[in-house]
Amino acid sequence: MIENNPRRINPRRAYEILASGVKRIVLGATTDFVAHEVALQHSTNKPLRTPKQAKTHILVVAHSDRGTLDDHAKQCLAAAAILAEANTAVVALILGELHEELSNAGADEVLVIAELDYAKFQPESELSCVKAMVDVLQPSHIFMPDNLIGDGDLGRRLITSHPEKLAATHVIELNVDHIANYQSGGSALALANLPFIVLLAPETADTNLPFSASALTLDQALAHPVKDKVQPSNYIGLGMQTIAAAKIALEEADFIVSAGNGVSNVQTLQTLAAALDAAVGASRVAVDDGKFARDKQIGATGKTVSASTYFAIGISGAVQHLQGIKDCRHVIAINRDHSAAIVKRANLSLIGDAEEIMQALIAVITEAKLATQEAA
Amino acid sequence: MSIKKIAALVSAGRHPVSGEARHCRNDSLAMSIGLTLTKKINAISTNASITNQTSLRVMHAGNPDNAALKDYLALGAKHIDVIALTAECNIIDSLANELTNTDLILTGSRAENGQDSGLVPYLLAEKLGFSLVANVLEVKLIPEGLEVLQFLPKGKRRSIIVQLPAVVIVHPLAPVELRHAYAQQVMGKVSQQQSLPFKPVTDQDNSLQWQKQSTLRKPIKLKARENKSGHARMLSATVSENKGGAVVIDGDSVEKAQVILRYLREHRLINF
Ligand SMILES: Cc1cc2nc3c(=O)[nH]c(=O)nc-3n(C[C@H](O)[C@H](O)[C@H](O)COP(=O)(O)OP(=O)(O)OC[C@H]3O[C@@H](n4cnc5c(N)ncnc54)[C@H](O)[C@@H]3O)c2cc1C
Ligand SMILES: Nc1ncnc2c1ncn2[C@@H]1O[C@H](COP(=O)(O)O)[C@@H](O)[C@H]1O
Numbered sequence: 001m002i003e004n005n006p007r008r009i010n011p012r013r014a015y016e017i018l019a020s021g022v023k024r025i026v027l028g029a030t031t032d033f034v035a036h037e038v039a040l041q042h043s044t045n046k047p048l049r050t051p052k053q054a055k056t057h058i059l060v061v062a063h064s065d066r067g068t069l070d071d072h073a074k075q076c077l078a079a080a081a082i083l084a085e086a087n088t089a090v091v092a093l094i095l096g097e098l099h100e101e102l103s104n105a106g107a108d109e110v111l112v113i114a115e116l117d118y119a120k121f122q123p124e125s126e127l128s129c130v131k132a133m134v135d136v137l138q139p140s141h142i143f144m145p146d147n148l149i150g151d152g153d154l155g156r157r158l159i160t161s162h163p164e165k166l167a168a169t170h171v172i173e174l175n176v177d178h179i180a181n182y183q184s185g186g187s188a189l190a191l192a193n194l195p196f197i198v199l200l201a202p203e204t205a206d207t208n209l210p211f212s213a214s215a216l217t218l219d220q221a222l223a224h225p226v227k228d229k230v231q232p233s234n235y236i237g238l239g240m241q242t243i244a245a246a247k248i249a250l251e252e253a254d255f256i257v258s259a260g261n262g263v264s265n266v267q268t269l270q271t272l273a274a275a276l277d278a279a280v281g282a283s284r285v286a287v288d289d290g291k292f293a294r295d296k297q298i299g300a301t302g303k304t305v306s307a308s309t310y311f312a313i314g315i316s317g318a319v320q321h322l323q324g325i326k327d328c329r330h331v332i333a334i335n336r337d338h339s340a341a342i343v344k345r346a347n348l349s350l351i352g353d354a355e356e357i358m359q360a361l362i363a364v365i366t367e368a369k370l371a372t373q374e375a376a
Numbered sequence: 377m378s379i380k381k382i383a384a385l386v387s388a389g390r391h392p393v394s395g396e397a398r399h400c401r402n403d404s405l406a407m408s409i410g411l412t413l414t415k416k417i418n419a420i421s422t423n424a425s426i427t428n429q430t431s432l433r434v435m436h437a438g439n440p441d442n443a444a445l446k447d448y449l450a451l452g453a454k455h456i457d458v459i460a461l462t463a464e465c466n467i468i469d470s471l472a473n474e475l476t477n478t479d480l481i482l483t484g485s486r487a488e489n490g491q492d493s494g495l496v497p498y499l500l501a502e503k504l505g506f507s508l509v510a511n512v513l514e515v516k517l518i519p520e521g522l523e524v525l526q527f528l529p530k531g532k533r534r535s536i537i538v539q540l541p542a543v544v545i546v547h548p549l550a551p552v553e554l555r556h557a558y559a560q561q562v563m564g565k566v567s568q569q570q571s572l573p574f575k576p577v578t579d580q581d582n583s584l585q586w587q588k589q590s591t592l593r594k595p596i597k598l599k600a601r602e603n604k605s606g607h608a609r610m611l612s613a614t615v616s617e618n619k620g621g622a623v624v625i626d627g628d629s630v631e632k633a634q635v636i637l638r639y640l641r642e643h644r645l646i647n648f
Contacts, residue, residue, distance in 0.1 A: 023607070066644045066645075067644060078598075078600075079598050081600075082598055082599070082600045082601075083598075118528075119534075121509075121526070121534060121536050123508075147529075148511055148527065148528060148529050149528060149529060152494075152510075153510045153511070156494065156495055156498045156510075157498060157508075159495060159498070160495070160498045160499050160501075160502040161502070166583070166584050167584070168493070168584055169493045169494060169495065170486075170492070170493065170494070172595040173595035173596055173597075173598075174598055175596075175598060180595060182492070182592075183490065183491050183492050183586070183588060184390065184488065184489060184490065184492070184588070185389065185390050185391075185392050185488030185489060185492065186392050186488070186592075187390070187392055187393075187395060187590070187592075188588040188589060188590055188592075189588070189589045189590075189591070189592055189593065190491070190586040190587065190588045190589070191586065191587045191589070192584040192585060192586045192587070193584070193585070195584055203595075203597065204595065204597065204598060205597060205598040205599075206597055206598065206599040206600065208599075208600070209600050210600050210602040211600070235507070235509070235536050235537065235538060235539070236520075236536065236537035237534065237535075237536055238523070238534075238535035238536065238537065239534070239535065240528070240532055240533065240534045241532070241533050241534070241535070242531055242532050242533075243531045243532075243533065245531065248531040252529065252530060252531050253530070253531060254530035254531060255645065276646065307530075308530070308645060309640070309645045330639075330643055330645060331621075332636060332639065332640075338623060338625060343620060343623060344620040345620070346620065346621050347621035347622070347639075348621050348622050348624070348635070348636070348639050349620075349621065349622070349623045349624065350624050350632040350635065350636065351623065351624065351625040352629060352632055353629075356629040357629045357632050357633060357636075359629070360628075360629035360630045360632065360633035361633035361636055361637070363630075363633070364630065364633040364634055364636075364637050365637065365648075368637060368648050369648045372648045
């Protein structure tokens, strides 16, 4: 027996986190439960970057998709927020409805023009709105995603309508002092100074910002002349059509139901995919078992997909598999094992038997579809 | 409204590795769509005499001896009009000058031999005052003008009626089968357009000064600089480690199915 027992301090004593981020032990407190919550709250509570009196502005223009901005658009916002100086405000002009908050994305002021949804083709209207915005705001730079949901097209129309301004497209790298893109068929890397209009390729900026922004609604006096410019289109849109999910390539699919080793009944999975109008994918084990064709394999040695919704059923979530779904926005997993790696990646995980939950889901969907049909 | 004059713009492509001159696939797609369209127009106007028939005008601005042009002949162009250009001349002005009376101009989406900005069709449409649609997969003649099918990501397509005259930019996924035939290459002709005295672009002020490097490297992602304390860095590293979404363990299958349905509805991922 040791005689003079050293005094032992419980390393997990209750503590609170100070505003500076330093842990302070609370003497006498008995539970650390509250302290833990405070700690989590602190980590999401980032300092505000928003300039009090903005002298200059960076304008970010992007279309929303079903009420949210995709990662590509958020990367443009992040790039603007990172490059903005202390007295430069980032103004987001969002075309189409917006149901999310942009403070963590870095927008200081936001103007949403719901009428200019990308589902409708109205380039003249969009162009005159952006031009009006440029007139009232006099931004130092304009950042836009170089994408196929209207921004790449609108950006090029904007560039041609400002022939006196410098511009660059397909930009793959940007910094305070330069931009870069590939030229001559991808055989050369070209560098130039940061121009007025920048159309950014995907993945140019990290969307994890160490600060947040106030994301205020843009001042009415500024917003009004922009909103006024919405006008009927000269093009006649005949509406959108969506190709049946089963017919399009996995890379292009927006909703994928994917099967792993935990799926015993392929027929149930196919029925579920049909009910959700989703494309079917699979893990390597499921493909190796002969349950699916090789071209359905998703992952490092299979396809890289960018569906908005990825439904992983009976998939453990090996790194090689997760590599193929890194661009998927909503991952839903069904797995028997709550410690599977996919659960950490998923936005929603259901723990239980795949076959049972799939059957139940098919029934619930059929019911929901009937209800909406009756209502219509 | 009937279409009489159709043109396709072809640029000189180059092999990304060897640098050898070849056709630019995007432009070949545009040209093929133009060839099919002219064939259709000629088939409809059966009573027109042979001399009255429409033919596709394939145009290139650049060097008439470029080996890439042979590829376009092999792919079905009977004749290529080349506006001989020296490096200082303005492509847009020269092309616009030749194409003023055209009803429809088909182009590729991105060239492979210069800045490859995809801006040429936009500048041309602006200069000529034509309407413009990008990312087009198919074109169809209709009484009001032209109906095009536009590519949108995630399996979506959109049909639009376009007023003529128009510039149509063809998307790389356009469902066109390219057929290479040596006989056509031999029969086809490249002719040099009488080059007009274009004023060279002198004021380089309004274009970006690019510095090209032939050594390719991976782009560097822009990241926010963080001057956080070591403690804060540690905290953010550990907090983001165990991120994950909601996990539903309890309840029967029907309840879990309902959770999924609610999630899908809440994020507008389904429409029922
Ligand atoms: C070089 C290399 C490249 C690779 N490339 C790829 C690739 O491109 N794509 C790919 O997918 N893999 C790839 N792999 C394989 C990868 O490492 C995994 O082995 C594979 O992804 C596992 O597939 P799985 O999740 O379907 O199967 P498992 O790992 O067997 O996981 C099955 C999961 O289903 C659950 N489950 C079982 N029964 C049920 C049930 N009744 N109800 C609910 N859940 C159940 C289990 O809990 C488990 O989590 C590669 C491996 C290597 C070495
Ligand atoms: N020199 C050229 N001659 C003819 N057409 C061209 C030329 N340069 C570009 N184009 C057309 O414009 C499209 C876009 O080119 P760019 O804007 O250079 O990426 C190409 O796909 C071609 O159809």
